Amino acid sequence: MSIFGKVKNTINLLKSVDLDQLANISKHIDLPEAMNALGALDERQLKGLMKMLKTKKKKGQSDLPPIDGDFYNLDLKLTPEQREIQLKVRNFMEDEVKPLVNDHWNRAKFPFEIIEKFAKLNVAGVPYEGYGCPNHSFLMEGIIAQEIARVDVSISTFFGVHSGLAMGSIYLCGSEAQKQEWLPAMQKLEKIGAFGLTEPNVGSGVAGGMETTCSFDGENWVLNGQKKWIGNATFADVIIIWARDEDTNRVKGFIVRKENPGFKAEKMEDKMALRIVQNALITLTNCKIPENDRLKHANSFKDTAKVLRMTRAGVAWQAVGCARGAYESALKYTKKREQFGRPIASFQLIQDHLVEMLSNLTAMQTLVFRLSEMQDQGILTDEHASLAKVFCSMRTRDVVSRAREVLGGNGILLEYDVARFVADAEAIYSYEGTKEINTLIVGRAITGYSAFVN
Incomplete structure (x- = not known):
């Protein structure tokens, strides 16, 4: 390639990349070689190069603005630390998740191989204090949710159910012992959570019409009923189940482990949306839960509403x-x-x-x-x-x-x-x-x- 060709290619490449790509520019061109080529030009060649660069491009070939949905530059309101986390999540989603989501969405399969990599982002339980959680802000949690959904809403739902609904229920309604047992492992994604509120016959009216019941037999709480549309439930380690106390008619929350006898989760098929999310129909048949796994501060639907x-x-x-x-x-x-x-x-x-x-x-x-x-x-x-x-x-x-x-x-x-x-x-x-x-x-x-x- 001629000197002119090397210099022109270098300049064109630099113009075509954004700031996120500049870090990888050495993968595309040999910068020392390009700069040496530029320094070797004589006066006549330099004049020719400048003339070439100043030549007006043909219509339709002008530089186009970058593709960026943040038109009002809200990113500028973030702190450097928040911006760093945002870009870390964005790069992960672009590099690790985007290449595989269409295939998994089409097959209604969950990409379990991303969980370990996802955990390294250290973003689960972002707004919570203690228990290994980052203790940032709800704004940061929102930014993370946006960045994940920007590539795939299914993965964002998986994360929201785990980090928000499941971890949030334990964080807001659990005892100190329950928080210590579950939150550190869930923050690291070593344990995955789900949240069971919606039922086959009751969706919007679940506050007053919950059909899943619980009763205390003197030793354990016994749960009976069904929950529907429960994301992550086919593989979750812990499922937060909300049930109506037969004696008081008040809603209570329970930590249900996947190995509890009487618990069954069946994957829901043939969805037209969020196909990567593993939604389940949960059936509870005399499912016995020890008192230690009842959420201590979940004693009415008002507590559910907090979550x-x-x-x-x-x-x-x-x-x-x-x-x-x-x-x-x-x-x-x-x-x-x-x-x-x-x-x-x-x-x-x-x-x-x-x-x-x-x-x-x-x-x-x-x-x-x-x-x-x-x-x-x-x-x-x-x-x-x-x-x-x-x-x-x-x-x-x-x-x-x-x-x-x-x-x-x-x-x-x-x-x-x-x-x-x-x-x-x-x-x-x-x-x-x-x-x-x-x-x-x-x-x-x-x-x-x-x-x-x-």
Whole structure:
């Protein structure tokens, strides 16, 4: 290759990479060789090189802006430590998870091989204090949820169930002995958790209509009933089960171990969304739980609601991650896909879709950012979390729909990722409280009247 060729290739490569890629640039070019080549140029050659670099590029070949869904630069509000964690999770998801998610999603299989690598990120139980947990902030937990969902919502759900619902139940409602027994191992992902609340016949009305029962026989608590849609339950080591006390009619929480007699978890098949998540139908048949495994501070549904309030904000962040993944995938596609001799990103109608997507995404991002700030300040209420869940899950639906639109027929193929985001957005729309239930929670707060049916 000529000197001019070496220098030109070096400059073009430097222009084409972002900051995250600069660390790996030596893998692509020989920097010492390129700089030596540049230094060897005489005056005539240097003038020719400068003329070549100043030559105006042809229309359509100008440098394009980077693909980044953070249009208002909210990342700049993060501390250097928070930014480091964010990028660590992002790189892990891009390098370790993204190459395998479509295959596992298609086969409805969980990539167990990532768990050990995931544990090294040290992000489980991020907002909790003690027990080996990082003790950062709820904002950091939200950022992590977004980064995981930006690549795959299923893996984000796996993590949210384990770190948020399961660990959160023990952290908020467990005794000190229970916390010491479970939280350090769960933080390291040595033990995996699940959360059993929803039932086959009761979803939104579970607070007053829970069918799973518990009774004390003098030695053990005996659980009977079923739980449905329980993520991670096919392989979890510990499952938090909520049951109604037959004597007091109050809801209690239990730590159920997978080896407990009378516990059975059957994988649910044929889902159209979150196919990597291993949801289970749990059947409890005279399942005996010792008193030591009853959550000591879970004595009514109000205690269950504390866990849900804490984790609902995380689901809103998941919705943001799903929307961001769809938007960035669609934007990338439109810059490469050509029709009528031009990239479709240059067409007015495509740009209209992209701007609508970005508008929704940016509104969602600023909302959840403030939501987590309120959670860290201790002023988060049920209605605050519910409003975020309602808005973000609805707007995500719109974003993924437009992403599928700009991809045309390719929008239904897994290889372009958008199809997976479209399907998974439907699950986000329903779990952790439907749009209707969360709407009524907010409506009650702003009007003073409860519209719930008694």
